[in-house]
Amino acid sequence: MSGFKDVSHLFRFAGLFVIAFLVFLVVRVYVVPKSFGEYGHYRAAAIGEIAAHPIKFAGHQACESCHSDIADTKAKGAHAHVNCEACHGALATHANDPSSMTPVKPDTLVLCARCHTASAAKPKGFPQVNPADHMGGVPCQTCHNPHSPAIGSDTGKGAAAGGTK
Amino acid sequence: MNISRRQLLILLPAAAVAWKYVEAGTPEASPNYEMSEHWWGMLIDITKCIGCGNCVRACQKENDIPDGYFRTWVERYHRTDYHLENPEVISPDGGKEGFPSVPEGTQGDYFFVPKMCNHCSDSPCTQVCPVGATFISPDGVVLIDPKYCLGCAYCVQACPYGCRYIHPEKKVADKCTLCYHRITKGLTTACCEACPTGARQLADLKNPNDPIHAFLKTHTVQVLKPQMATGAKAFYNGLDGSVR
Known part of the structure; x- marks a missing residue:
């Protein structure tokens, strides 16, 4: 056992490790967010x-x-399941405070064509037209009420003004 | 009230556990929402998609996505006899402004496939994160904690569906949150709200009254890359085997 005479430096070294570990534990308490690990290995507050x-x-x-x-x-029409903002765009600001902004009426020549321009890639049953042949630059709402597009239901002047009021 | 020492010793740990749950609660922003009552997914009906790009625009608007980056996008597949298994796929600007017209007289068939995060229940992306910045929330949504993300992009590589990207300004990983800020308030996602044909439908798999259950019973749905066993929760109706 004569080889283990001078061991005090080892204890000092081990002491350093213990202190470092304690410092780590203290720092960890401050650095790791409170909600970390609440549901799993992540910060639960991020969900909120x-x-x-x-x-x-x-x-x-x-x-x-x-x-x-x-x-x-x-x-009553074919657009029954088309949500308002699918055509009119995001309007939460208008919904929260109607006077804050007035939504702009979409240009039907652009809007309707987005969905209804004929393409072989679209599902077969979907109503499609070739815009140039179909109306030749006349705005869609001249004949169709965008809110209920079948001809005859509410077309002409009423439709041009944006449908039934 | 007399409590013996033995009873107190039993009660204390039980109270500690209970208090932990009281503290946890639910996210502040949505007081009536219970995470444990939901398990979110998405139903995507390829037979209804017309490739209008409404979902892509709505997503970019709702979530402030910079141009050229996509949390959801639409692909157009072109399948011909020569390459039934490796169809030609295009997605110009994510299908945001629609698709070029189909040349007349072309062979084969075309169809649109909307893509987004599949919110996998065994997601590869959350498993590789070295810092716990991405995770599956208790209601089944794969989310990213932007304050914790280092931007190492391991998750971007790990996602088999290519649904993640590094945000050009924030320099952290970003992806579809399934409009978590909306679904926790009883609204549907922005893409579902904007879809004119109902090709996308938010699905709550834990809600017995959700129409998804009736749909799954009567239709043959698939998920993307089932061989990867990711537990994907984006269910595709009418999915062709060639879709990757």
Whole structure:
């Protein structure tokens, strides 16, 4: 056992390790976020932060609570299941405070063509037209009410003004 | 009230566990939402997709996605007799502004496939994260903690569906959150809200009244890359075997 006479430096070294470990434990308490590990190996508070992102699309329920007349027109037609903001765009600012902004009416020549321009790639049953042959630059709402597109239901002047009021 | 020492020793740890759950609660922003009551997924009906790009634009608007990056995008497949298994796929600008017209007289068939995060229940992306910045929330949504992400892009490589990217300004990984800020408030996702044909439908697999259950019973749905066993929750109806 004569080889283990001078061991004090080893204890000092081990002491350093112990102190470093204690410092690590203390620092860890401050550095690791409180919610880390609540549900798993992640910061649970991040879930709430992601959920706090502002909403831009109000959702059709919000639109229909005021524009019930349009909702009624729409419910009878082929566009019954097309949500308002599919055509009118994100309007949460308008839904939250109607006076803050007035939505711009979309240009039907661009809007309708996006979905209804004929293409062999589209499902066969989907109503498609070749815009140039179909109306030759006449805005769609001249003949069709965008909220209920079948001809005859509410077309002409009323449709041009945006449908049943 | 008299409590013996033995009873106190039993009660204390039980109270500690209970308090932990009280503290955990639910996210602040949505007081009535219980994460344990939901298990989110998405139903994508290829037979209904017209490739209008409404979903792509709505997603970019709702989530402030920079141009040229996509949390969801639409691909157009062209299958011909020569390459039934390796069809030609295009997605110009993610299908955001629609697709070029199909040349007349071309052989084969075309179809659109909307793509997005599959919110896998055994997701490869969350498993590779070295810092716990991406995770599956208790309601089954794969999310990213932007404050914890280092931007190492391991997850971008690990996703078999190519649904992640490094945000050009934030320099952290970014992906579809399944509009977590909307679904926790009772709204549907922005892409579902904007889809004119109902080709996309948000699905709550834990809600017995969700129409997804009736749909799954009567239709043959698939997920993308089933061989990877990712537990994908984006269910595709009418999916061709050639879709990757």
